[in-house]
Amino acid sequence: MLDIVASTTDHLTADQILERVQAGTPEVHRATVYRTLDTLTRIGVIEHTHLGHGPAVYHLVHDRHHHLVCVSCALVVDIDSALFNELEARVHEEYGFHMNPGHFAVVGLCADCAEHEHPARSHSHG
Numbered sequence: 001m002l003d004i005v006a007s008t009t010d011h012l013t014a015d016q017i018l019e020r021v022q023a024g025t026p027e028v029h030r031a032t033v034y035r036t037l038d039t040l041t042r043i044g045v046i047e048h049t050h051l052g053h054g055p056a057v058y059h060l061v062h063d064r065h066h067h068l069v070c071v072s073c074a075l076v077v078d079i080d081s082a083l084f085n086e087l088e089a090r091v092h093e094e095y096g097f098h099m100n101p102g103h104f105a106v107v108g109l110c111a112d113c114a115e116h117e118h119p120a121r122s123h124s125h126g
């Protein structure tokens with residue numbers, strides 16, 4: 001099962017992992033797969049992240065990266081987690097807060113969608 005998480009660059013939900021496990025080993029129960037995901041998470045081999053409103057997706061911990069998700073076309077971009085280092089340090093310094101910026105994706109518009117949108121930049125509400 002670790003192979004399934006490790007061998008894909010896709011972002012798989014627990015259900016998609018279950019599907020792939022059962023494609024190879026149909027007798028494996030859903031509860032077993034979910035329990036294994038829990039165990040692997042607890043021992044720090046995999047972690048999950050939330051890309052949007054849907055179910056969480058799983059990653060290997062050593063392949064840690066953060067995500068940008070386009071709210072318009074649902075494009076997911078993997079980004080270097082080091083990009084957040086400075087922000088994390090500042091937040092910790094000023095608020096004593098330990099950020100976990102990878103747990104949720106950063107949402108916005110991808111370059112293509114931003115080009116097609118015509119955002120009203122004037123602050124006219126009020």
Ligand SMILES: [Zn+2]
Pocket residue numbers: 048049050056103
């Ligand atoms: Zn979570």
Ligand SMILES: [Zn+2]
Pocket residue numbers: 070071072073074075109110111112113114
């Ligand atoms: Zn987009």
Ligand SMILES: [Zn+2]
Pocket residue numbers: 011059065066067078
């Ligand atoms: Zn990813």
